[in-house]
Amino acid sequence: MDGETGEDGNDSVPAPVAAPDDAGPCDGADADDDQADADAAWSPEYDRTRETLRWLRDKRRAHRGQRNRDLAVTAYGLLLLGVGYGSTLGYRFAQRLGHLAADDHTSEATGRALSAVLVLLACGLAVLAARDALWRGPVLVPRPDLSWPLAQPVRRDRLLRPAFRLTTALMTVGGVLCAVGGAVLLRLTGTTALGPALALCMPAGVCLPLLAAALALQVERRLSWARRVRTLTPYAVLLLIALAGQAAWAAASGGPAGGQRAVLRVLETAELWSGPWGWAVQPILHASSGHVPGWSMATALLAVVTAAAVVHADRTAGTIPTRRLRARAATAATVASVLWSVEPRAAKLAVAEALADGASGTRRRLPAPRSRRLVVAWRDAVALLRGPGRLVGAALWIAAGAGAASVAVALEGAARLVVLAVALALGWFGVGRLAETARLEADDLRRSSWSPFRFRGLMFQHALVPAALGAVLTTLAAVPFALYGGERALLLMPLCAPPFAAAAVLAAVRGPVRTELMSLGLVTPAGDASAFVFLFWYAAPFLTTVTVLTAGLGTSGVLDPGAPAEAFLRPVMTALTLTSGLLFATARRVKKLLRPAV
Incomplete structure (x- = not known):
């Protein structure tokens, strides 16, 4: 096979040949058959492996130095972070570990x-x-x-x-x-x-x-x-x-x-x-x-x-078939590009699509409601029924949160508040998995064109199914507490589901990622704090919900044994007020989200 002249006029480049691109695996054939088809496209006498690899090495030599310098700068930055922050944390962790090791029971x-x-x-x-x-x-x-x-x-x-x-x-x-x-x-x-x-x-x-x-x-x-x-x-x-x-x-x-x-x-x-x-x-x-x-x-x-x-x-x-290599390269490039632009939602959708690989879910249905006011809740319930993985994932997150809550009840003081915050964070992730339809509608506003409701009312109704199912799952998670004398968990744990659902809907309508917050230039003795401002904006619904509920539950005394009935008043009022505030913030965010489209 004759070569072609490279872009500089001196390098000999092997001419491409027509090769089948994994015609077989669509019907479930294994990669061995695909490789046999690919090898049949040309005979060994036309092998140009050595020339091709040599040409690639020559062309990449100019970029290898810049790549190595970029890697060195990245490694140097990570080393500084590790030494600056990791040394203190490591020292404290070693001290804490030594104290725990001295305790025979632990x-x-x-x-x-x-x-x-x-x-x-x-x-x-x-x-x-x-x-x-x-x-x-x-x-x-x-x-x-x-x-x-x-x-x-x-x-x-x-x-x-x-x-x-x-x-x-x-x-x-x-x-x-x-x-x-x-x-x-x-x-x-x-x-x-x-x-x-x-x-x-x-x-x-x-x-x-x-x-x-x-x-x-x-x-x-x-x-x-x-x-x-x-x-x-x-x-x-x-x-x-x-x-x-x-x-x-x-x-x-x-x-x-x-x-x-x-x-x-x-x-x-x-x-x-x-x-x-x-x-x-x-x-x-x-x-x-x-x-x-x-x-x-x-x-x-x-x-x-x-x-x-x-x-x-x-x-x-x-x-490995070329078609699968090409699909993985496209997904990895998408994930890398959206992560550099700080779009974790887009990266998650790209990975989820690749994991599904075009698999169609179940076609289960629920009886259609007679009232149009229930159509949004019906669609959300059908979506969960056809994607049971989200429901199972939510149950696992909530079960983990219940386990952490059991540890928090046995602790006192600041340790109780920290573990309680962890338990509430796990519960937030669980209920948040049930609100995927709200995120899908907010990703592309054109998807809401089917709805007879205004977009604000549509988002409010998307919080109904996560709140109801979250309350059911948290009640089931509270049953073991009730069997061992913790009957108050049957009220306290479902009480957290409505604020979690409202916070999930608020997070869905936060709008485009505000990357400009990362370049505010807030100089502090520890460095530029702009990244922390961006993280706070991105996680504001999560941080607000977990912090307020932790304060409402941890400081009311309701977790102490023998707490009076009046102690339940503060958590209930905290949950109701927080849910109302989050829904009000959702309405304001929806108004800002729709403003560019008006």
Whole structure:
């Protein structure tokens, strides 16, 4: 095949050839068949891999220096932030950790829960890597490379393997840093010396990221794996929740004797030998407790499985269909561009679309209402019925908030207020997931053209379903409190749902992102505070709701045992006043939002 003259008149560039772009995988074929079709487009005698890669290196040499300088400046800035802010926080954390380690009760509870916590982290890494591969993956090729080099008669593995190896290297570096951090924590708690702790934490820090990268490659490469990940994700989330519950159960259990400890030991043994997530945990547990039989065999199994998985992934890295590479490159470019313009909502929508991959939800329906005043609530309920993931996610957030609230009730003073604020924040995220239809209508005002109501009334009605369903979910979360003598939770927890729903609608109509707030030039001794002004504007509904409810609940005395009935008056009035204020702010924001369109 003859070459063409490059843009400078001297470089020989291989001429592009017509290559099929994954004609097969639309019907569910695997990537091996797609690669066979792509390889059939040209014979080895036309291989121009060496010439193409040499031409790319020459053209990129001019930009490599500027890229390295930009990376150096970024690394220097992160180092300054880490040293300036992280050193003080790290010192205080080390002091606090030392005080906790000196408490025998806390130390024993942490040791009992350590196995489940570590298995939870390992399984969470696998789930996160598999989900990430649905929209990005370990092989992320820039769109210019997809437009020209992969259309040339070149070997795909020479272009795709470096991307996979770079991802695995970065993940391994992160894992090693986490292993070092874990060893330091073991040393600070007085469990073992730093050297042995580092040696025993390193297998997990090296092998788990490599296994996660290999898993992500198979999800990115094979359509059948991607479908299984989408199907099994809810069950994986339930498994993670069960592990979190097991950790809490183990921390709250008594001494080494008893039926509870026997059941926990059986569960821990099954988890530690169930797969790589358990094999990687055993050396860390051995460093912590010193008595984990078979940890050396588990480490050997982990090393063998990791080596086999990485070798197989490296060999098959070049078989990813171009169509999937192109879709992931487009999504990643969209996410990067909107994040640079501080548009997290647009980034979330782009990722959600890629995760769905065109899958149509269920077609369940509810009986249509007879009154037009109920049509908005009916549409919101149907939307949740056809997307049950949002309802399940809201229930999980609210359940986590209920767990945090149970901890807050047992505390006193400032610690109670902090944990109560965390519980309310979790509840806000839960109820906020139920208000997606309000956000969709506010993203594009033309979508509200179907409604017989004015836009302000439409937004108010979008708060009805989140408030009602949020009240139901919080009531269900309060049932365990009522069974153990906390009947007041049946009133206090549903009381928070209406303000959360109103705050979610207010956040939906906040309007375009005001990036000009980041350049106000508010110079302080700690630096420019403009970014904090922007963050406060962006999170104003969330911060206002959580702060006011925390003050109303935490300072009224209603959480204290034996509180009088008059103590309920302040939380009730706080919730009603806050809801009214948030709805009034929503009306004002809607007026400003519609003003440019008038």
